[in-house]
Amino acid sequence: MVRQEVNIVWFKRDLRLKDHEPLSFSIDQDLPIVLLYILDFEYIHNPHYSNRHWQFVKDSLKNMAKQLKVHGQKLTVLEGDTLEIFKNIHSKFHIKNIYSHQETGLGFSYSIDKRLKKWVDSEKISWTEFQQNGVVRGIKNRNNWVKNWYAFMHSSETRLDLKQLKTVIFKSEKFKPNYFMNLENDSNFQQGGEESALDVLEDFIWNRSKKYSYHISKPTESRTSCSRLSAHIAWGNISIRKVYQAGYQAKASGNKRNLNAFLSRLRWHCHFIQKFEQEIEMEFLPQNKGYVSLRRESNSAYIKSWEEGNTGIPLVDACMRCVIKTGYLNFRMRAMLVSFLTHVLLQNWDDGIQYLARQFTDFEPGIHYPQFQMQASVTGINTIRIYNPIKQAKDHDPEGIFIKKWIPELIDFPTDHIHEPWKVNEMERSLFNIKTSYPHPIVDVTEALKHARKVLWAEKGSKEVKNAKKAVLSVHAVPGRKEQ
Template sequence: MTQKTSPAITVVWFKRDLRLQDHAPLHYAASQSAPVLPLYLFEPDMMADPHHSDRHWRFVWQSLLDMQQQLNAVGAAMHVSYDTAADFFTRLASKYQHITVVSYAETGLACTYQRDQQLTRLFKTLGIVWQEYSCSGVIRALSTRRHWLRNWQDVMTAPQQTTALNSMHWLTDLSLVTRLPKALSHPLNRPNNAMQTGGETHAHETLQSFIHSRHQHYHRHISSPLKSFNSCSRLSAYLAWGNISIRQVYQAIVIPGSKLPASLRAFVSRLHWHCHFIQKFESECEQQFRHINTAYAAFPYRDDDKSAQHLNAWQTGNTGIPMVDACMRSVSETGYLNFRMRAMLVSFLSHYLLIDWRRGVQHLARQFLDFEPGIHYPQFQMQAGVTGTNTLRIYNPVKQAQDNDPNGDFIRRWVPEIAHLPNEDLFGPWQMPPIAQLSLQQPIPQRYIAPVINPEEVIVKHRELLWQWRERDEVKHHAKRIIARHSNPSPR
């Protein structure tokens, strides 16, 4: 039997909050006399979950290395283990007598919710105390949105929780570190220059470059799939994995007494949306599995073999619709896509292919480096048009290309097989008359002459169906419930 040692320890359990500053649990731990164990768990169940892919774990790994760099300076070490939370804490409890675990409350997927329920029961039997902190103004078990906005403002303007790492009492019992399995450490260590690198340092550099110069064309370039790479903040992955807090970003931009340019005002409203959407998911997490407007349960989505082929074409960027394919190939390579093009991909799936959004939601989660369940699910449902509360937006992929990639640079970059087409034919090559095709030096690949669907033809029928559903009494009835549950009442 192992002898229990040290009377008390505090474990700071990092999850999607991979930073060392403005971190409430760490700040609390620093105020205690017990030695502090900074912990990250690579949990096998989470890693096997189909929303995640190597790119996420690599970003997490890079974030941990960044934290480790900072901890080196104060003689401390991150404790990283490949373990289920239940096994890890059971082992820990066999060694230490009084354990307090501090962490942020996670607004996660069903798998993290179930883990948390299991842990609550386990901690009770092991005598472990678990203190959870709310994250960015998102409140657990919120019954009304009446005071939510005011509370969010209070959280954003409250002083940051700065922690003096060098005056903390760290637990340096390195025997707790488990080696990561080879199969895991290989993809983690493989660099990928096409994607953003995780870590607190990179997060702050990205924020500074946005504030100093990149924000200037923010709202002019926000819908351009190419220009958004530079003109949008690119903070989403850092926010999703907690390399920087929303409050740190907010306070770096909103300086009391000074007027913000329009670009930064537009940006700050999105920081609010970030938390608003997560609160929505926190308050109704069933959204992971069903339409938020349950009246859509019987919507006649396609479910035949052909739809499976079309889904595959959408996922792999081989639909034959240039803008759809360019977006899918780009996000697969870079992990990033701007808002408008994400919305267009979902619209194409749900409105043009008439495929249930649930069949595509995990695929895009795996592609987005910034995958954040609390934003991803509500946004996916909104763009698929199954809320009944928002205007139905059907994004025509040809028009989106003409408006947001007028010179075709983005499409040519990602769909090189049609790069030789003149601009007027690049966005919808199937419309090119056969006689005009004869004058091309290189033929158009068959896929772009006969795409999986003809968008102009199918959308006429689908638009009518979608609007008919939108106008149903049952849809409107459920929409009222959604608005009452999830919208912030006006101050009056």
């Protein structure tokens, strides 16, 4: 029997139907298309991922399906082993071309792609991968990178007409998406989907961005004054080019300072992913290899207290409990959590990196790894930033509003002492009738910070780290920038 020829658009972290080059390109070909999403078992079991990610993906796919339905078209969503699924599709249809976006993923997803590539080559199927954002594949250094980034962001959006789309679906009992079907919605987390992303963008640009720079570091206010686009960008509900152009055009109506600060962060997004794209070993090794020999002994009790939000340091615990429940924290609080683990508690960078990946709905390997390593001070090329969690709390949550929201044990605690509850003595406790099961600090923060400064600067000045620094700069240095 002659198999029907088809093309495949393989959706990965690009769960949208607008500004989507693989989709636009395939519509221009004269073949029916399988619009394919695969939830590979390896993703479900990978320690960087948790259900909040798959719920976000499920929402995103549902929204795509809803938009496609208007045009009488359908998505194919399957679960299982990627290669096996492609082989099965190929046994029913004749796959001519696969179109997808380039992905800067983890080691295991790269292996899935490599296995698939070997098979498509053997079957003479062509697989074209399109550039997804400002990250450029195959470059050896950062010369001209910034210029090219701006050129990409100002280039025209990919136009596509869904009315021209002709999909076919591949049905299979064996690869039914059971895992997705069993997920339960939790309204504490952001909802995925292209239409939600467009609403969030619009609302931010015209309303919420007015206090962007003023609130960016505050754990409570940042939740509404920052864009909250990270999960939508990470899962590709919206293209970063579309976000950039909306912000850029809105500057004509004012609010320039805030919008410029926002636009520069979109560049950071690609800047960090570019680092990971060029050095995927960062998943397993510190960027500066000098730190390999400076490994510390892990303390499982410390790590457990940090993970559970029970260190006895209010802002640290409030942040951890908040991200566990909601999947989101602003930048400064993320950095502080990493600094607490790796500086105050002197644990290793990889003692906490997968745990936080599971908590962030916006987990993006190419941002998470370089950012985490930078905050943990194992890059050797960035200024060491040690966050004092008590100062951070006094500066950014002076009334303890965020702390009280996430640590119910401290709800009745006097505001004067909310940042350092351990300082309240027995007499004051009985005077104010303070009863709380909140733990005593696991370390003396002031002493630990003093010690950390000594250790970190000695490590950075060590022969091993200094020798390895040149190699880092040759790959990652952005010309004209002091700090990388």
